[in-house]
Amino acid sequence: MASPLEYLKEERLKARLNRRDPEAFLEAHAWLAPKLYRHALLRLREKEAAEDVVQTAFLNAWEYLGDPEIKLTYVKAFFYRIVNNLIVDAIRGAVRERRAEEPVETLPVLTDSASRAVEEQFDLEQVLDELGEAKPFERDILMWRYLDGLSIKEISFLTEKTTNHIAVLIHRTLKALREKRTSA
Structure with a gap:
């Protein structure tokens, strides 16, 4: 569970993202990219595919947030939804190897x-x-x-x-x- 300080930080980030602040988008990238990468790597078991999914997710998010009518409710859930949709697309698009190049034990703690x-x-x-x-x-x-x-x-x-x-x-x-x- 997030601490009150983390919750407040996320709420401020959400407000800035809803105002289309480019610096807020960079903060979201720095905060979420490692988590999204780990999630994609665990699902796809391919380092390059996971990197591609995360990069594409942030590009899609940037384009989506360009619409002034769009207002975020949950920052993490928004990015995870995009990543999950891209993971499904990647799995459907090609047969993936069962093991990643990087062993699971070396994932970030x-x-x-x-x-x-x-x-x-x-x-x-x-x-x-x-x-x-x-x-x-x-x-x-x-x-x-x-x-x-x-x-x-x-x-x-x-x-x-x-x-x-x-x-x-x-x-x-x-x-x-x-x-x-x-x-x-």
């Missing part, structure tokens, strides 16, 4: 407490393998929440589901993963 808690319980490689067996929607929800650090509200906005639905889905999916681990 996450700092938020929720991610640390998940990492302490599970080995990241094993979790990714187990998540691969989960339904795609459930896998995406858990990745957004614990690997990408999105709030339940942001995931709700991104998926167009209620916050209650997302919270229950996270709880049930984690419970199923725990039960699977203990029975194995």
